[in-house]
Amino acid sequence: MQITDMLLTNRNARPGTRITPRGLVIHWTANEGKGANAVANRNYFNKPTTEASAHYIVDDKQIVRCLPETEMGYHVGAKSYKPEALKLLSSYPNNCTIGIEMCVNSDGDFKSMYQRTVELAADILKRYGWGVDRLWRHFDITGKNCPAYFVSDEFARRFTCLTAAQAWGKFKADVQNLLTPNPQPTPKPVDKVSIEINGVHLKADGYLKDGVSMLPVRAVSEALGVEPVYDAATKQVTVNCHDLTESIESGVSYAPARELAEALGLQVEWDGTTKTVKLSKGCVCN
Ligand SMILES: [Zn+2]
CATH class of the missing domain: 3.40.80.10 (Peptidoglycan recognition protein-like)
Structure with a gap:
């Protein structure tokens, strides 16, 4: 500096x-x-x-x-x-x-x-x-x-x-x-969910919670050039001014895939075979 x-x-x-x-x-x-x-x-x-x-x-x-x-x-x-x-x-x-x-x-x-x-x-x-x-x-x-x-x-x-x-x-x-740099997410292996953004595999994983895919807010947002906002006082996370129902695991904020996708203006698809959440921009043309 x-x-x-x-x-x-x-x-x-x-x-x-x-x-x-x-x-x-x-x-x-x-x-x-x-x-x-x-x-x-x-x-x-x-x-x-x-x-x-x-x-x-x-x-x-x-x-x-x-x-x-x-x-x-x-x-x-x-x-x-x-x-x-x-x-x-x-x-x-x-x-x-x-x-x-x-x-x-x-x-x-x-x-x-x-x-x-x-x-x-x-x-x-x-x-x-x-x-x-x-x-x-x-x-x-x-x-x-x-x-x-x-x-x-x-x-x-x-x-x-x-x-x-x-x-x-x-x-x-x-x-x-x-x-303190953010620790990497460490979900239980059995619950692990892979993430793809516009066809590209994301390094960070999500996890399944009661059948809902929870995705790491910062890793997904930053992959799209959006910075999530964390309010230390209320422990609330917002993305593009959308308040998320987040859950903190090992210091990392996760949010339901559909909520996070909506905040980021993305379509969301679930591939049950590979346990992958697929996020994509704009229209799904096929
Ligand atoms: Zn002053």
Whole structure:
């Protein structure tokens, strides 16, 4: 992961106070103006009159480091804090958190910025040996509408088909995915179901549950270029915004073949002789 060091020199934004981080806070810059990218936001933090900062700023092109992780920034200061933050962080959460700002400049690509933020967050969590329970929205600490697309449904829907709570759940799940790669499905051999997509055999298998073929959601969706969304809070899996009746086996989500096929716009056929679920796009012409 490439990080550009542009450490702040403004003492009003970088007091030099040593900290021992206990959590990672996600923000957005709230500036959709053209050119409001990572460097521009860093330069704003560095103006002598600015009394705000964050450790990292991420845009669709790069990650800019403004502060060492062992120094305090001013990103979650407030008159009062939520009880959970006071309990798990401190009475002044700036003194024990690392802050990441996500850029939303209209001339940037949200998806690239998002992916880079997921990678940076996962890298930080890994280095400190933390789980995704150490991820905070600015909102969770002070109640501020930040990052708005993880707090307000109206903003979330500008960027995804999800509610804000689902988008935040997905962010945490995406980070989690980088912390622990998905284990391969291990269905009982007797129940095994093979999968074919447009005539091509899929590596992953499904299994039979009470006569219903259950297919691995991620493996099938990704074979079609669709990313399933996992909400860590509700443990719900959606594909193309279709909620699935999933079942988790060895950490892998499975859904009934017909439901998953419908969510992906596929036809489904069952070959009882070879115990194969055949999924295909478009019309079955014979
Ligand atoms: Zn914020």
